Amino acid sequence: MNNNLAPTYQRLFGSYWVLWYETSNSYSVVDDDFKHLLYDYLECVSFDAFKSKIARVDSSLDADTIAKNLQSYLEQCNAEHGSDELLSTDFIVSKRKISKQYVFKDKAFQVNFDSDLIKKTIHPSIAHLETENNVSPSVIFDIYIESDQLCLFKNEVLVRIVPKQNYHFIQGKFAMELLSFIHDNEESDWLGTFHGSTISDGENSILFVGASGKGKSTLCALLTAKGFELVADDVSPMLAADSHIYHNPSAISIKKGAFSLLRPLVNGFDELPDTVFNKTKGVIKYLPCKTPNKNHYPCRAIIMVNYTKDSDTTLELRSIKEALETLIPESWLSPDPLHAKSFLDWLSKTPLYQLTYSDTESVTEEITKCFNRFKNH
The missing domain is CATH 3.40.50 (Rossmann fold)
Incomplete structure (x- = not known):
């Protein structure tokens, strides 16, 4: 069988196994019976060998359907998710309609928005950090809509772009960028x-x-x-x-x-x-x-x-x-x-x-x- 589809990690928690697949960065929780059946499948050299093994255990089982279901499960668990890496768009400075400056401890940052509606995606949760003082921000974020896409820039470099209705992804990415900034870390940390x-x-x-x-x-x-x-x-x-x-x-x-x-x-x-x-x-x-x-x-x-x-x-x-x-x-x-x-x-x-x-x-x-x-x- 194709052992490239096998879980990278397996860990037993009580009566359940947690399986992690590196290709997709996905976690799957399965019971003990399914986990052992899955590894029986992965350890067999062919579909026919697996079917024969199943038949020896219980001839009433539909080995062909079981094999197909396990293969489908493995393919789904290894399916790679899309990313923004191939997407790009130029920064548009004229989108800076509203600017807010914030300070947390000794960290100053600025966020620019293209409308009041977009400001509401981020500002209310950090409004208490806003400062009226003239500060020199260490990082500047820009959030705006262009061609029905919601864009997040950090220092004029695109870090996330999603359809505008998926604004929660921008909120999550902004949170990650802000947390990395205030704690002096990279996303990879x-x-x-x-x-x-x-x-x-x-x-x-x-x-x-x-x-x-x-x-x-x-x-x-x-x-x-x-x-x-x-x-x-x-x-x-x-x-x-x-x-x-x-x-x-x-x-x-x-x-x-x-x-x-x-x-x-x-x-x-x-x-x-x-x-x-x-x-x-x-x-x-x-x-x-x-x-x-x-x-x-x-x-x-x-x-x-x-x-x-x-x-x-x-x-x-x-x-x-x-x-x-x-x-x-x-x-x-x-x-x-x-x-x-x-x-x-x-x-x-x-x-x-x-x-x-x-x-x-x-x-x-x-x-x-x-x-x-x-x-x-």
């Missing part, structure tokens, strides 16, 4: 940026993940009001060198449904500006948080968040399958094989939970108890 929010107790951190609307940002806002530190909201970057999650200075995005919950807990909540970018998300407020005491923290757990009205607060262990199905689809993970191995190493020692909650006090107590498990880790 990061293990990944997770679509999730990270909270710290000043010693360790926990990564909260979940689909949009499940309450992870609201939970982080609640926890910061109770004295925890916000490390990152929505985009949580992990450095390959230490597998720590680093501070992302973006504000927490709060949807209108959580306003009444947070209003009594957050001073000046109603003074925060309302932002409306599209009708599906509705009104959003961005809640800035103070900078954490440390620049980065080890991440000791992944918690899948599920806000359910009038529910009891429960924190239950979950399988790697559920966690990766939640974590991976909207996260960026490094294609570097050494980084992929580090990611699997980190996962292997990181407990995975599901949190169901509705009550503010009890969820704070539950997260506090969770952090206490990792004291002096």
